[in-house]
Amino acid sequence: MTVFxxxxxxxxxxxxxxxxxxxxxxxxxxxxxxxxxxxGIDSEISVxxxxxxxxxxxxxxxxxxxxxNGNASAGLAENIMSGTVRITGSATMSAxxxxxxxxxxxxxxxxxxxxxxMKGVDIVVGGNVGHMxxxxxxxxxxxxxxxxxxxxxxxxxxxxxxIRGSVxxxxxxxxxxxxxxxxxxxxRQLLAAAGMDADPTDFTRYGSARTLYNFHIDDIDAELxxxxx
Amino acid sequence: MTDWHQRESYSYDRNVIAEIxxxxxxxxxxxxxxxxxxxxxxxxxxxxxxxxMSRYPLEGYREACGTDLTIGAETAENPISLDIPITIAGMSxxxxxxxxxxxxxxxxxxxxxxxxxxxxxxxPEERTHSATLVYQYxxxxxxxxxxxxxxxxxxxxxxxQGAKPGGGGMLMGQKITERVxxxxxxxxxxxxxxxxxxxxxxxxxxxxxxxxxLREIVDWKVPxxxxxxxxxxxxxxxxxxxxxxxxxVVDGMQGGxxxxxxxxxxxxxxxxxxxxxxxxxxxxxxxxxxxxxxxxAAGGIRSGADxxxxxxxxxxxxxxxxxxxxxxxDNDPAYDDEYRQLGSxxxxxxxxxxxxxxxxxxxxxxxxxxxxxxxxxxxxLANYLQVLTLETQTLARACGKSHVTNLEPEDLAAxxxxxxxxxxxxLAGTSWxxxxx
Ligand SMILES: Cc1cc2nc3c(=O)[nH]c(=O)nc-3n(C[C@H](O)[C@H](O)[C@H](O)COP(=O)(O)O)c2cc1C
Numbered sequence: 001m002t003v004f005x006x007x008x009x010x011x012x013x014x015x016x017x018x019x020x021x022x023x024x025x026x027x028x029x030x031x032x033x034x035x036x037x038x039x040g041i042d043s044e045i046s047v048x049x050x051x052x053x054x055x056x057x058x059x060x061x062x063x064x065x066x067x068x069n070g071n072a073s074a075g076l077a078e079n080i081m082s083g084t085v086r087i088t089g090s091a092t093m094s095a096x097x098x099x100x101x102x103x104x105x106x107x108x109x110x111x112x113x114x115x116x117x118m119k120g121v122d123i124v125v126g127g128n129v130g131h132m133x134x135x136x137x138x139x140x141x142x143x144x145x146x147x148x149x150x151x152x153x154x155x156x157x158x159x160x161x162x163i164r165g166s167v168x169x170x171x172x173x174x175x176x177x178x179x180x181x182x183x184x185x186x187x188r189q190l191l192a193a194a195g196m197d198a199d200p201t202d203f204t205r206y207g208s209a210r211t212l213y214n215f216h217i218d219d220i221d222a223e224l225x226x227x228x229x
Numbered sequence: 230m231t232d233w234h235q236r237e238s239y240s241y242d243r244n245v246i247a248e249i250x251x252x253x254x255x256x257x258x259x260x261x262x263x264x265x266x267x268x269x270x271x272x273x274x275x276x277x278x279x280x281x282m283s284r285y286p287l288e289g290y291r292e293a294c295g296t297d298l299t300i301g302a303e304t305a306e307n308p309i310s311l312d313i314p315i316t317i318a319g320m321s322x323x324x325x326x327x328x329x330x331x332x333x334x335x336x337x338x339x340x341x342x343x344x345x346x347x348x349x350x351x352x353p354e355e356r357t358h359s360a361t362l363v364y365q366y367x368x369x370x371x372x373x374x375x376x377x378x379x380x381x382x383x384x385x386x387x388x389x390q391g392a393k394p395g396g397g398g399m400l401m402g403q404k405i406t407e408r409v410x411x412x413x414x415x416x417x418x419x420x421x422x423x424x425x426x427x428x429x430x431x432x433x434x435x436x437x438x439x440x441x442x443l444r445e446i447v448d449w450k451v452p453x454x455x456x457x458x459x460x461x462x463x464x465x466x467x468x469x470x471x472x473x474x475x476x477x478v479v480d481g482m483q484g485g486x487x488x489x490x491x492x493x494x495x496x497x498x499x500x501x502x503x504x505x506x507x508x509x510x511x512x513x514x515x516x517x518x519x520x521x522x523x524x525x526a527a528g529g530i531r532s533g534a535d536x537x538x539x540x541x542x543x544x545x546x547x548x549x550x551x552x553x554x555x556x557x558x559d560n561d562p563a564y565d566d567e568y569r570q571l572g573s574x575x576x577x578x579x580x581x582x583x584x585x586x587x588x589x590x591x592x593x594x595x596x597x598x599x600x601x602x603x604x605x606x607x608x609x610l611a612n613y614l615q616v617l618t619l620e621t622q623t624l625a626r627a628c629g630k631s632h633v634t635n636l637e638p639e640d641l642a643a644x645x646x647x648x649x650x651x652x653x654x655x656l657a658g659t660s661w662x663x664x665x666x
Contacts, residue, residue: 015445035438040375040446055435056442060375075429075442079373094429098370100414116428117370119414136424138414158416213419214402218256 006030011037021045033073038066041083058085061102077104080121086194093130096123099140105194112149115142118159124194134161135171143190145198153206161206162187164198170206177207259491260399262581262591264392264483264529264551269500271483271529272538274648275641276657279627287626294622295632298546300523301383301452301475304444309361309383309452311546312341313618314633315536317610318480318527318550319365319385319456321347323400323409324487324581325554326598327354328606329590332557334358335603336610340618345385345548348398348423350412351377358603363454366443368397369423371413375446384443385454386436386474388427388465391484391528394458394498398423399488403584406593433468440473454478459504459528460497466511470522478548479508481528485551487591488582501528501539503651506638509543518543519634533620540621541628541636542652556613557606558588 004014007030018026018041028049031037038047039059046065049057056075058066063083068076071089080099090108097113099121106114109127115134128146135151137159147165154171160183161174170176179201187200237243251259280286287294300309317337322330324347335358337344343361350372351364364381366373378384389395400409400421410417430439440453455469456478469477481501486494505526512518526544529551530536536547551559560568564587565575571585581591589600625633628640642657643649649656650663660666 011445012449016448019448036442036445039442042375055438056429059442060378060446062375074435078429079370079375081375097428098373100374113428117424119370135428157419213416215257215420219254221254 001025001027003027003029006032006034006037011035015039018045018047031070035073041066052089061085071108076106077102077121080104090127095125096121099123101140103190103193105196109146115140115159118142122190122193124190124196126194126196128165131168132171134159137161141186141190143187143194143203145196153208155212156206156208158208160186162203163206164203167204167206173209173212174206175209177205179203179205260401260488260582261491261494261579262485262487262489263494263579264485265495266579267495269483269529270502270645270647270651271500272502272535274502274645275538275541275643275652275654277534277537277541277624277628277636277640278642279624280629285629287629287631289623289626292626293631294626296618296622298523298634300454303521304449304473304475305383305452306448306450307382309343309363311343311361313614314540314546314621315340315530315614315617316342316363316525316546316548317344317553318485318548319345319347319363319387320487320550320554321349321398321400322352322355323347323349323404323412323593324591326589326592326601327352328598328601328603329554329557330355331358331603332601332606332610333553334360334362335607336553336557336614337361339607339611340614342614343382346381348387349400349409350374351380352412356380365456367423368425368427369413370428371415371423378443379447379450381447381451383452383454383476384447385456385478386440386443387456388436388469389456389458389460389480390486391458391480391482391498391501392486393489393493394460394482395425396489396493396497397425399582401488401582401584404582404593409593433472436468436472444473452476454525456480458482458484458497459499459501462499462504462507463511466508466524467515470512470515470517474522476523476525476545477508477512478525478527479504480548481505481526483529484527485554486581500651501526501530502542502648504528505539505542505544506651506653512543519545533617533622533624536617536621537624537633537636538641540625540633541640542638542654545634552613553610554590556610557590558601558609559586559590561588564588 033054035054042062052070054073058077061080065084068087072091076091076095077085078097080102082102086105092111095110096104098117104123107126112130114129118137120140124143131149138157143162148167150168151171153174184200298311302308338360344359345363363383367387402418452475454476455474457465459481482498523545526539527548530547562575567587586592589598641654
């Protein structure tokens with residue numbers, strides 16, 4: 001286990017060391033809210049961060065695992081490709097934004113726009129999520145054990161949203177959908193992977209009504225011409 | 230001579246009437262490609278003041294007139310080096326065919342300049358064919374991949390585009406083929422409307438942190454640009470500098486687009502001639518003009534005259550979209566019959582959004598795109614870039630400059646009061662700059 005004390009080591013030195021590593025375990029102490037901690041990791045290393053982190057912790061994470069023992073600010077694990085990012089506390093806005101793959105686990109709450117534009121990532125939130133969660137979410141699964149704020153899943157594409165608690169309001173084109181056996185199985189696997197104890201059948205699934213996928217274009221002239229012939 | 234009672238209406242001319250009828254028939258705004266088509270103040274409203282008694286010109290063919298530019302020398306381990314002050318602007322694979330992207334890469338390589346990805350990610354072919362490739366980081370993050378980020382020679386954070394400051398990208402269903410849909414993780418055939426705001430940052434303070442993250446991920450190897458559509462260029466440029474950009478790309482309202490609402494193209498933003506001086510003022514106020522932060526001006530750059538005037542106003546380089554597409558074959562008269570079958574004609578065709586491009590450039594149709602020979606297209610673009618460079622040098626030498634970026638506002642005069650006010654150079658034959666002198 002290699003330990004980096006951010007009271008002594010700069011962000012640049014830390015990230016460069018993590019980028020240069022090909023395997024092993026690393027511990028980061030005294031992060032003191034620094035931004036971009038452990039961003040851009042692309043090897044099978046495991047990093048534990050003890051304390052609060054700022055923006056973009058584990059940003060663009062590609063492989064290996066990052067665990068934050070504390071809270072995180074905006075853009076936790078933004079654009080994650082694969083691997084795992086776990087946080088024991090809460091995350092502010094845009095956690096897991098645009099993630100293409102991998103697993104993000106937030107044991108506490110997530111703020112606004114959690115999973116915004118997600119593109120294949122799986123996100124599991126132990127607590128509640130804020131407004132505009134999964135805005136324009138394209139694919140992947142979002143699991144929320146608590147409640148969801150206003151405008152859940154606005155302008156949603158093909159992502160699945162599973163909410164156990166209440167939903168303040170649904171965003172444009174987001175509708176409640178049937179929880180079929182394959183969804184229960186997905187949920188079961190995700191809850192197990194996240195280490196969360198919940199009954200998959202307690203969740204409600206939300207998805208896209210797909211009414212915003214294409215512009216609605218009228219053509220009165222063609223209709224009249226067709227009628228005449 | 231027409232009868233008085235049959236005279237044309239100025240307010241409701243035939244174009245206006247046709248558009249009202251089109252809107253009434255379809256119930257949808259017009260979405261199209263190209264850039265603003267109405268008459269706008271342009272760099273044509275400026276002239277260069279060649280040397281005479283009080284200034285000393287350089288010999289046209291004999292004396293050196295440098296055209297090179299370096300971006301990011303202070304921050305990046307591998308700065309960008311350009312041989313000419315003209316770059317190829319961001320245009321995505323998706324909006325353009327793979328052959329068109331290849332042609333742009335080949336032409337840019339031959340001329341010693343960069344190309345740019347677009348809203349939809351980087352294709353392997355594109356990386357192969359462009360020696361210097363700028364990777365756009367856009368609100369949609371379609372196809373955004375840290376591996377590609379690390380392969381890029383520079384990163385361009387796109388805040389906005391001249392054709393639509395404040396608007397997001399669009400790609401109509403005809404162009405969301407399987408490959409494009411897969412790259413963007415979208416269902417095939419949907420009308421893609423990209424986000425207009427970045428998903429994980431909201432203001433200039435956040436952007437500063439975002440730029441640090443990007444630099445950390447690429448280990449501070451490459452420069453970071455910020456691209457803005459020209460609306461409030463003084464503040465946008467100042468904030469981009471504060472956020473840590475190595476270059477600011479300011480795209481005027483004439484700037485081209487693959488697909489945008491006509492009302493946006495024609496009515497939002499300010500012209501390039503008005504935008505450059507304001508961006509330069511910001512750079513000067515912050516003490517970085519012609520220094521740490523470079524200014525790249527785009528939007529309606531068509532000739533070496535435009536390049537020279539943009540540089541004289543204070544830009545360090547220019548960027549071209551529409552002109553590059555025309556150079557590789559867009560609006561080719563050889564396809565006039567086909568343009569007419571589409572209800573248009575060679576020379577006025579603007580339907581980049583439709584995917585039906587007879588010249589095979591703005592399409593994903595394999596048959597159409599096979600019409601564009603990327604090697605020939607690349608040669609045409611290289612020739613065109615050479616002409617732009619030679620023209621720029623000709624004008625710079627005439628003004629006595631041994632490097633094109635030595636051109637300055639003092640080398641310019643305006644032909645109209647409006648241009649004098651916007652460009653902040655004197656009306657020709659006077660020392661009058663409206664609002665200043
Ligand atoms: C077909 C096409 C596609 C474009 N795609 C993008 C894009 O993906 N991202 C972007 O920032 N700008 C895009 N633009 C705008 C150009 O990058 C550039 O700002 C503009 O073309 C400059 O103006 P000009 O066309 O008059 O040279 C596109 C323009 C065209 C014509």
